[in-house]
Amino acid sequence: MSFSQAIGNLTGESTLLYQEIARRVEKEKGIKTINFGIGQPDVVTFKRIREEAKKALDEGYTAYTPAKGIDELRQKIADFLSQKYGDKIKKDEVIITPGAKTALFLAFLLYINPGDEVILFDPAFYSYAEVVKLLGGKPVYVNINFDKEKGFYIDIDDLNSKITAKTKMIVLNNPHNPTGMVFEPKQIIEIQEIAKERKIILLSDEIYDYFVYEGEMRSVLQDSGWRDYVIYINGFSKTFSMTGWRLGYIVAKKEIIDKMGILAANIYTCPTSFAQKGALAAFDSFDEVREMIKLFKKRRDVMFSELSKIRGIEVYKSPGAFYMFPNMKEVVKKVGSSKELAIKLIEEAGVITIPGEVFPLNVGKNFLRFSFAIDEDKIKEGVKRIKDVIEKIVDEKS
Ligand SMILES: Cc1ncc(COP(=O)(O)O)c(C=O)c1O
Known part of the structure; x- marks a missing residue:
């Protein structure tokens, strides 16, 4: 009973692989990993919206x-x-x-x-x-x-x-x-x-x-x-x-x-x-939205200033979304691929990022995606952890 041809080589969200490696690293090293792979805001849906949905449920709107x-x-x-x-x-x-x-x-x-x-x-x-x-x-x-x-x-x-x-x-x-x-x-x-x-x-x-x-x-x-x-x-x-x-x-x-x-x-x-x-x-709920954006702007600034301290990578301060996409060309060249680099960062620094190559086709291959939809302290700690690993690679003789 074969699958349809259409389904062919369809792939799903690739982040699961990295979560799995992260779990293994947490177990083996006894450290908590920091996740820059997140693609959603880290706040609970605003109260007014939750209340309205609850009310609808209670009124039998099902x-x-x-x-x-x-x-x-x-x-x-x-x-x-x-x-x-x-x-x-x-x-x-x-x-x-x-x-x-x-x-x-x-x-x-x-x-x-x-x-x-x-x-x-x-x-x-x-x-x-x-x-x-x-x-x-x-x-x-x-x-x-x-x-x-x-x-x-x-x-x-x-x-x-x-x-x-x-x-x-x-x-x-x-x-x-x-x-x-x-x-x-x-x-x-x-x-x-x-x-x-x-x-x-x-x-x-x-x-x-x-x-x-x-x-x-x-x-x-x-x-x-x-x-x-x-x-x-x-x-x-x-x-x-x-x-x-x-x-x-x-x-x-x-x-x-x-x-x-x-x-x-x-x-x-x-x-x-x-x-x-x-x-x-x-x-x-736009007051709440504006608060969230203010928070994210601050996190973005922190992430930019921290990433800018790493030798051998080029960062542009994102004007939008909640992602930063530094150019790691020099590092990727030495490690082999953005995927291998992402895995190395989990294994050696306990930090999850998304390798640029999952965003097809060619351009992303030299980049890593960092989400700043996480706590400011975690941003600082996470970037600090990867700094040494990355600079060590940069300093390696090719
Ligand atoms: C560019 C883009 N479009 C669409 C989506 C999917 O959004 P939704 O949760 O509404 O399906 C995402 C989610 O990450 C996205 O980044």
Whole structure:
């Protein structure tokens, strides 16, 4: 009984391997590992949201909801984004999904035929490429370049050169996982112009849009003509620290949302009823969100100043998300790969990071991803622990 061909070489979250090594190291060395691999805020979902969900449960709000989600929440998202971006987004242009990942899945499923090319930026959130391949599509990578002074930026010439008659979609993620970059508004506008002109769908994942510490974040919804080519993805996981609630959403023109509703009805029926009720209170929780962002900005500053003390690596102070992505080229060259380096850091320093090579395809190979969604003291301790190990490698004769 063989598995389907589609499932082929699909891979899941690779962080589990590192957790396993960390557990062994903890046991053998009797030390507590420090985890910079975390992809979620370390705070409990804000009280108001929890209370609202509890109330819904107590009132027996436990049945199926409409496939596209409850009207009040769709309306709330539409009103919120309309106000934020000066548009008139309608409830019918919003669908609630079980997490942003499902939102992404629906978008790919709706559009990708075998052989279609999908432009991804390199590095990128791992699951874009996996789902594209699952559907028989072909990921085509466009470089994100690194400059110690300017940070990470999209190579627009490379983007233009990679577009073919088969290009169906461009997947943009801003602020960006794993680099922590908030791309220059000018770059986003350029990408929007290209998508419009070449009639390519622009799938924009803006799940980290509140995690902006400096600079300006441009949303693709700021173009009043977005309905012609944009599928906008966001969610509650990061902004309101609701990763376990599984709530995301898509904004697109009504015709697209209606089709997504049909897919939803066939795949998962609807998002969880009482979780949606809780999410209604999220829009009254921005004071808490601002507090969290202030805390994360401080942690970011600490992580940057600590990492900057390590010889042989290049760090750019992330303007967004909660990741720092230092260039470890010199170190990786001596160790062999970012994976081997990450394993070495767990084994010798008790520190978990995510090797850049899990964010396909080539660019990430010289980098490690550090999440600063953890306590300031742990950030200091963790970076202190890896400093010696890294500098020892740098000093080794090649
Ligand atoms: C860029 C990006 N998009 C989407 C997701 C998935 O979010 P959700 O928890 O809403 O499925 C993540 C989670 O790490 C992410 O980093």
